[in-house]
Amino acid sequence: MLAWSRKREDVVGLKAPKKEKRVKKENRTQPPVEAPYVAPKPKLAVKSIPDKTVEIFDGMTLLELSKRTGAYISALQDILADLGEKVESEFDSISIDLAELIAMELGVNTRRMHTGVGTMEPRPAVVTVMGHVDHGKTSLLDALRQTSVAAKEAGGITQHIGAFVVEMPSGASITFLDTPGHAAFSAMRARGAAVTDIVVLVVAADDGVMPQTLEAMSHAKAANVPIVVAINKCDKSGADPERVRIQLGSEGLLLEDMGGDVQVIEISAVAKSGLDKLEEALFLQAEMMDLKARTDGPAQAFVVEARVDRGRGPLATAIVKSGTLVSGQHIVVGAEWGRIRSLRDTSGKITESAKPAMPIEIEGLRGLPMAGDDIVVVDSEERARMLSQGRKKKQEKDRLRKIDENMEDDIDTPEGTPERVEMPIIVKADVQGSVQAVTDALRSLNSAQVFVNVVHVGVGPISQHDIDLAQACGAYIVGFNIRSPPIAITQAATRANLKILQHKIIYHLLEEMGRLIVEKAPGTAETQISGEAEVLNIFELKGRSKSKGPDIKIAGCRITDGHFSKSGTMRLLRSGETVFEGPCASLKREKQDAETVDKGNDCGLVIQDCDDFQVGDVVQCLEQVIRKPKFISTQSGSVRIEC
Numbered sequence: 001m002l003a004w005s006r007k008r009e010d011v012v013g014l015k016a017p018k019k020e021k022r023v024k025k026e027n028r029t030q031p032p033v034e035a036p037y038v039a040p041k042p043k044l045a046v047k048s049i050p051d052k053t054v055e056i057f058d059g060m061t062l063l064e065l066s067k068r069t070g071a072y073i074s075a076l077q078d079i080l081a082d083l084g085e086k087v088e089s090e091f092d093s094i095s096i097d098l099a100e101l102i103a104m105e106l107g108v109n110t111r112r113m114h115t116g117v118g119t120m121e122p123r124p125a126v127v128t129v130m131g132h133v134d135h136g137k138t139s140l141l142d143a144l145r146q147t148s149v150a151a152k153e154a155g156g157i158t159q160h161i162g163a164f165v166v167e168m169p170s171g172a173s174i175t176f177l178d179t180p181g182h183a184a185f186s187a188m189r190a191r192g193a194a195v196t197d198i199v200v201l202v203v204a205a206d207d208g209v210m211p212q213t214l215e216a217m218s219h220a221k222a223a224n225v226p227i228v229v230a231i232n233k234c235d236k237s238g239a240d241p242e243r244v245r246i247q248l249g250s251e252g253l254l255l256e257d258m259g260g261d262v263q264v265i266e267i268s269a270v271a272k273s274g275l276d277k278l279e280e281a282l283f284l285q286a287e288m289m290d291l292k293a294r295t296d297g298p299a300q301a302f303v304v305e306a307r308v309d310r311g312r313g314p315l316a317t318a319i320v321k322s323g324t325l326v327s328g329q330h331i332v333v334g335a336e337w338g339r340i341r342s343l344r345d346t347s348g349k350i351t352e353s354a355k356p357a358m359p360i361e362i363e364g365l366r367g368l369p370m371a372g373d374d375i376v377v378v379d380s381e382e383r384a385r386m387l388s389q390g391r392k393k394k395q396e397k398d399r400l401r402k403i404d405e406n407m408e409d410d411i412d413t414p415e416g417t418p419e420r421v422e423m424p425i426i427v428k429a430d431v432q433g434s435v436q437a438v439t440d441a442l443r444s445l446n447s448a449q450v451f452v453n454v455v456h457v458g459v460g461p462i463s464q465h466d467i468d469l470a471q472a473c474g475a476y477i478v479g480f481n482i483r484s485p486p487i488a489i490t491q492a493a494t495r496a497n498l499k500i501l502q503h504k505i506i507y508h509l510l511e512e513m514g515r516l517i518v519e520k521a522p523g524t525a526e527t528q529i530s531g532e533a534e535v536l537n538i539f540e541l542k543g544r545s546k547s548k549g550p551d552i553k554i555a556g557c558r559i560t561d562g563h564f565s566k567s568g569t570m571r572l573l574r575s576g577e578t579v580f581e582g583p584c585a586s587l588k589r590e591k592q593d594a595e596t597v598d599k600g601n602d603c604g605l606v607i608q609d610c611d612d613f614q615v616g617d618v619v620q621c622l623e624q625v626i627r628k629p630k631f632i633s634t635q636s637g638s639v640r641i642e643c
């Protein structure tokens with residue numbers, strides 16, 4: 001299992017020059033403590049896999065890494081040699097990048113601990129807007145964006161890069177994340193990217209607390225992020241902000257007017273009223289949190305949005321957590337890498353560097369990263385390439401291990417459980433954040449009967465390539481928040497008998513997908529009592545010769561409940577005890593053969609090989625039914641398939 005026990009060439013995989021380098025000695029014994037980075041872990045679909053995560057930091061000794069990973073020093077040295085590096089002694093220190101490369105080869109996850117040394121300076125707060133669908137999140141973000149620095153500087157024209165900055169009269173600023181709602185927020189949190197400092201919870205004054213309001217509250221609570229409530233649509237005649245306050249209070253939110261510390265602001269995103277008060281409230285909340293970050297030294301940042309631009313290639317909007325990101329630096333972003341060709345601020349202006357909480361668009365990446373990916377600065381192109389390759393290889397290993405586990409699970413399934421069918425899906429969405437949120441949400445519909453297999457994801461419209469791929473593997477195509485495909489594509493899909501699901505709201509997509517999953521599920525065979533009858537008379541067909549078969553006893557019955565079917569199995573009960581069970585040999589109603597007889601009717605019944613009827617016996621008709629799974633949606637807005 002351990003990588004170092006394998007052949008060299010398998011271990012390496014990270015094409016490195018074979019030259020040997022001496023590693024600089026650095027004496028640091030304690031790990032620094034700031035903004036830990038949790039390497040993206042694959043979500044576990046069915047059962048937990050033995051994941052090990054170790055903390056790594058710049059300048060740690062080989063001995064330290066050996067202790068944390070549980071691997072022999074000699075094994076670490078072997079991996080280092082394969083990477084073209086050499087360390088003489090176990091007390092020699094290594095860079096954080098080398099530590100990660102070694103750990104990845106060992107199949108161990110890493111959490112990067114970055115240096116806390118440097119000047120700590122106040123930084124702006126990063127805010128995410130959440131709330132129930134149609135409560136006005138987009139309208140609020142649009143209204144706030146119009147007050148943003150970019151809008152003012154560019155005369156109202158802003159480019160949509162997934163974040164914007166609003167400046168207060170005092171000169172302080174607030175950064176708003178403009179990414180797709182709470183699904184992206186939770187997806188990012190799952191990937192360890194804790195970029196949000198404050199959540200604005202939008203609740204419509206005319207609608208009140210709804211399932212996704214509660215879901216947003218629990219997300220914020222789980223991430224330990226404070227909430228500022230914006231009661232929206234206060235301009236409407238049916239607005240009742242007081243009712244919203246009471247509802248929120250009864251859901252456990254400690255509002256300021258009720259003696260708690262959660263601020264509540266009444267606004268109208270459409271009439272643009274109360275926005276300055278909301279900004280002030282956010283600023284006050286940020287002040288209370290005394291947000292600070294290291295501003296000098298190499299940056300640590302997170303991707304909040306990523307897309308491909310035809311002319312400029314992959315673009316990632318990032319928020320710096322600490323340090324300063326500088327144009328020209330080599331960076332590793334999740335499993336991708338690149339050299340920063342340009343950094344642009346929210347007004348689209350080229351900037352040389354970016355400081356904490358400042359959203360910037362990065363150009364120069366080789367591939368498209370994912371929302372929530374971490375960004376680390378490395379010394380050279382070679383190091384960037386190696387880390388990216390190492391991370392890709394580790395992701396692939398984890399993916400294969402997960403598939404193996406799923407297969408093991410299938411083997412473990414008890415007898416009688418139907419075979420699990422696969423539902424391949426291709427996801428296309430407007431931006432990377434949506435791709436991820438939709439993929440995660442679809443995977444939550446995985447069940448013991450249907451394996452939701454997202455086979456391909458991408459940003460942009462549905463293309464001929466997607467149709468070809470879907471045809472090859474019988475996949476459904478999901479388009480989220482994207483334009484309807486051109487007629488040629490729709491026609492190609494129809495010809496190939498492919499289903500395209502276009503949605504703008506995740507919940508609606510999940511509802512439709514849930515229905516399809518239920519349809520596709522094989523279901524479980526269950527025996528059900530379809531009817532009950534009482535034996536009123538017994539008739540005997542006697543005098544039959546041996547050649548014509550034995551004598552037959554016919555039970556004259558009345559159906560007292562449900563219905564009887566000729567295809568059913570009959571169970572004979574006497575004083576509550578089963579005395580015989582067998583298939584129906586004959587079912588007649590008024591001397592005519594019948595397929596079914598309903599409640600209230602009399603019938604003549606023959607049970608194969610049964611001649612033991614007595615008046616007063618009870619007969620039950622048993623039928624095999626296929627029970628399909630159920631699509632369950634809970635009050636909190638979460639969904640699942642119950643088998």
Ligand code: GDP
Pocket residue numbers: 131132133134135136137138139140232233234235236267268269270271
């Ligand atoms: P989201 O789904 O939460 O992003 O909601 P939207 O921003 O798309 O808003 C949903 C609907 O509510 C739209 O028709 C908006 O015009 C309307 N809306 C949003 N804010 C307000 C408001 O403050 N007042 C009124 N009257 N309508 C609003």
